[in-house]
Amino acid sequence: MNPSIVELSLSLKPLYVPKSLSSLFLDLSKIDNQYYKLSVLSDYICKPEEELARVQPLKHLLPQCTLFLIEAIETLKVEFTNIKNNLKNNEKEGERETQKIISTCSNTQERYPKFIALKSPL
Numbered sequence: 001m002n003p004s005i006v007e008l009s010l011s012l013k014p015l016y017v018p019k020s021l022s023s024l025f026l027d028l029s030k031i032d033n034q035y036y037k038l039s040v041l042s043d044y045i046c047k048p049e050e051e052l053a054r055v056q057p058l059k060h061l062l063p064q065c066t067l068f069l070i071e072a073i074e075t076l077k078v079e080f081t082n083i084k085n086n087l088k089n090n091e092k093e094g095e096r097e098t099q100k101i102i103s104t105c106s107n108t109q110e111r112y113p114k115f116i117a118l119k120s121p122l
Helices: 021-029 034-058 063-111
Strands: 006-008 014-016
Touching: 021 034, 021 063, 034 063
Parallel strands: none
Antiparallel strands: 006 014
16 A cells, blocks of 8 residues: 555544655645644654554564654654744734734824714705
């Protein structure tokens, strides 16, 4: 089976199974929505963690496999944390921009506190 094809999971959601971490990161770079990136990463982190749990009893027989899985999990978690921190920073910047707009609006209201009501000629 080609690992770069789209498959359906039991929940009928399309599930992409990348063949390597580099292909996963390449695919993530093409996703604009940060929340969706977090979702994809979160789902993908579970797979190596499950494999590590299965390999853990055999770690004395498969030390390199265990190390590769641990490094992969750490790399994925670092990327997850980076995206999450960027998302928080963007939200803070958005809040600052909103505060600037609000303060600009309140300054305008202070300069022009009252509107003159014009009577209609009718």
